[in-house]
Amino acid sequence: MKLSKETLCKMEFNDHFAHLEPEKDEESDEKNDNCCMICGTKLENLKIGFNEKEQLFRYECTNCDSVYITTESNAREDRVLLKGEHRNWPEYLMEKLKFPFEVMIIEESEKAFFVDDYDGPRIYDIAKVFEVFYSMKYGVEALIRIGRKKHRHLLAWVEVLDKSSSNYVEIENYKRWRERYWLSDYLVAILGVIG
Numbered sequence: 001m002k003l004s005k006e007t008l009c010k011m012e013f014n015d016h017f018a019h020l021e022p023e024k025d026e027e028s029d030e031k032n033d034n035c036c037m038i039c040g041t042k043l044e045n046l047k048i049g050f051n052e053k054e055q056l057f058r059y060e061c062t063n064c065d066s067v068y069i070t071t072e073s074n075a076r077e078d079r080v081l082l083k084g085e086h087r088n089w090p091e092y093l094m095e096k097l098k099f100p101f102e103v104m105i106i107e108e109s110e111k112a113f114f115v116d117d118y119d120g121p122r123i124y125d126i127a128k129v130f131e132v133f134y135s136m137k138y139g140v141e142a143l144i145r146i147g148r149k150k151h152r153h154l155l156a157w158v159e160v161l162d163k164s165s166s167n168y169v170e171i172e173n174y175k176r177w178r179e180r181y182w183l184s185d186y187l188v189a190i191l192g193v194i195g
Contacts, residue, residue, distance in 0.1 A: 001069075001071075001077065001078050001079070001080055003054070003056075003080075005080055005082065008056075008069050008080055008082060009082055011051055011054070011056070011069075012051065013049025013050055013051050013056070013057075013058035013069075014049060014050075015050045015051055015052035015053075016050070016052075017050040017052070017057075034046075034074075034180070035173075035176045035177060035180055036059065036061040036063065036064060036066065036177070037059075037066075037068055037070075037074075037079060037081075037177070037180075037181050038061060038064050038066040038068070038081075038084050038085075038086065038087055038177075039061060039063050039064035039066070039087060039173055039177065040172075040173035040174055040175070040176040040177030040178075040180075041061055041062075041063040041064070041173055041176075042176070045061065045062050045063055046059045046060065046061055046062070047059070047060040047062065048060075055071060055072065056069055056070070056071060057069065057070055057071070057072065061084075063173075064084060064087075065083065065084060066081065066083055066084030066085075067081075067082040067083035067084065068080060068081045068082060068083075068084075069082060076183070087177075089134075089139070089140050089174055089177075090132055090133055090134040090140050093132045093140065093155075093170060093171075093174065094131070094132055096166070096170050097129075097132065097166075097167050097170060097171075098165075098166070098167060099129065099130055099131065100128045100129060100130050100145075101128070101129055101160060101161075101162070101165070101167050102126060102127070102128055102129075102160070102161045102162070103126070103127055103128075103129055103142075103144070103158035103159060103160055103161060104124060104125070104126055104127075104158065104159050104161060105121045105122060105123055105124060105125045105126075105127060105153065105157065105158060106123065106157055106158060106159050107123065107154075107156075107157035108120075108121060108122055108123050108157070109121070109153070119149070120151050120153075121144065121146060121151055121153050125146055126146070126161070127144040127145060127146045127151075127153070127158070128144060128145045128146075129142045129143070129144050129158070130142075130143050130144070130145060130150075131143040132155055135152075136184070136185045136186045136189075137184060137185075137186040138154050138184070139154070139155075139156065139178055139182055139184070140154075140155040140156070140174065140178075141153065141154055141155060142154070142155045142158065144158075155171065155174065155175075156174070156175045156178050156179075158171070159171075160172075
């Protein structure tokens with residue numbers, strides 16, 4: 001972004017704008033496109049300001065108290081964080097989640113399709129999550145157990161069974177954030193070598 005953080009802090013964001021309707025996800029028909037770039041909370045939990053002259057949006061999250069400014073495109077280079085700090089998701093989730101908890105596998109590994117004798121998690125399996133950890137390639141993975149076998153599985157590919165729990169909210173926020181903002185460190189490393 002061409003404007004400095006100091007300039008953005010002094011700028012007023014109270015011009016009128018037509019409310020941006022989140023795009024519908026064609027597969028699920030849910031409106032889940034826009035969310036806080038820090039904590040993944042839904043668009044309706046954000047206070048939005050607009051500066052018509054610069055065509056900039058100011059988002060204040062009521063969940064994590066972050067404040068950031070972005071253009072309508074919301075491209076990585078067009079976002080400036082004014083208040084708050086980027087979340088270390090594995091560390092944050094290890095602190096916030098109550099272990100162990102039950103999940104359903106909603107997406108399975110490509111190994112399930114390509115490996116004949118694959119005995120890992122399958123779609124609709126019920127598993128227990130004991131831990132989450134960082135993965136350079138996938139973001140956050142979970143250590144799960146199905147029966148007596150332990151497996152690694154992407155946290156974004158599970159759904160917490162107890163929808164009234166704080167675990168459900170935290171993991172759904174993570175999945176929403178991951179879908180919108182996450183960029184694999186593995187991919188960045190590969191692109192850095194190529195570029």
